[in-house]
Amino acid sequence: MSSSIWSRPAKGSRGPAPAHSREEIVAAATAMADADGLGAVSMRAVATALGTGAGSLYRYLSSRDDLLDLMADRAAGELRPYPEAGDDWLGAMLRIARRQLDLYRRHPWLVDLLARQSAPGPQSLAWFDHCLGVLRPVPAPAAAKFEAIAMMTGVVSLFARSEQSGPPAGFDGIDMTAFPHLVEAATAAPAPAPRRDLFEATVRSVLRGLLTDAA
CATH class of the missing domain: 1.10.10.60 (Homeodomain-like)
Structure with a gap:
């Protein structure tokens, strides 16, 4: 080898x-x-x-x-300069996640490399090290922090891949009689309130759930 x-x-x-x-x-x-x-x-x-x-x-x-x-490692270098933590670790991690998403938008092929088994390079390690520094005040085990960072990356990659795929196909030409819940949801009137930022809500929920519950 x-x-x-x-x-x-x-x-x-x-x-x-x-x-x-x-x-x-x-x-x-x-x-x-x-x-x-x-x-x-x-x-x-x-x-x-x-x-x-x-x-x-x-x-x-x-x-x-x-x-x-x-x-992959050269692209990871574009995540610099890293967002600073300050007193808000969750907000800092969200800024890091947004920067990741922007990176995947610039280099869509990066999403396809995530599943590869490979040794991380210096830029990737520096990014991970910074994330751990941001999470240092969180009273959770190191293993939970590793999992949270990995899950955050997974969420970012899902959003990036979804953007690359475009909007989902419609139901034209399909008999929807047997799927009443889908019909109800698809034809429901839009909520009057503005849509929430789903990316932010998901990242915050994942990190808070993994790290707060593990503390």
Whole structure:
């Protein structure tokens, strides 16, 4: 099993002098994913974008998985500067979650990387460390804080994926006779009060429920 990309030098020691830095490679791959999705990113495609051969990239990376890990961590660096906690840890975590959602909007392919098993990079670890710092005043076990941060990320990814998918399909052409509750809900008059911020309500409820109940 090969070592983690984070434990290896940024470039190999053999062969001719490298023409591109690891950062240039990752930036090119990120631009490609932003434009055409993660499926467009391959070692050969990135090499072509840089005007070099695919084989040359293996002086910097062992595989496409290495490249994906570097892309994810580079994107995590965009979460800086981190929102400060102050006296309101819940409000600070909500600001962090909103920044995450904005990140996923800029880089929709990040949502597809969340399920991958990979070693976190320095930017991802710095973000997680900051979240734990924000939660330091909360009298809950460390395990509960880890779970809360992970669940917050899960909520953010669900909202991001929902935005990417667009509005749900309607019921045109479907006989709804057997689904009276759906019909009632779909045809109900809108509430007079303005709709609440569902993202904020969900993030606050998840964090408060996990951390307050665990205290």
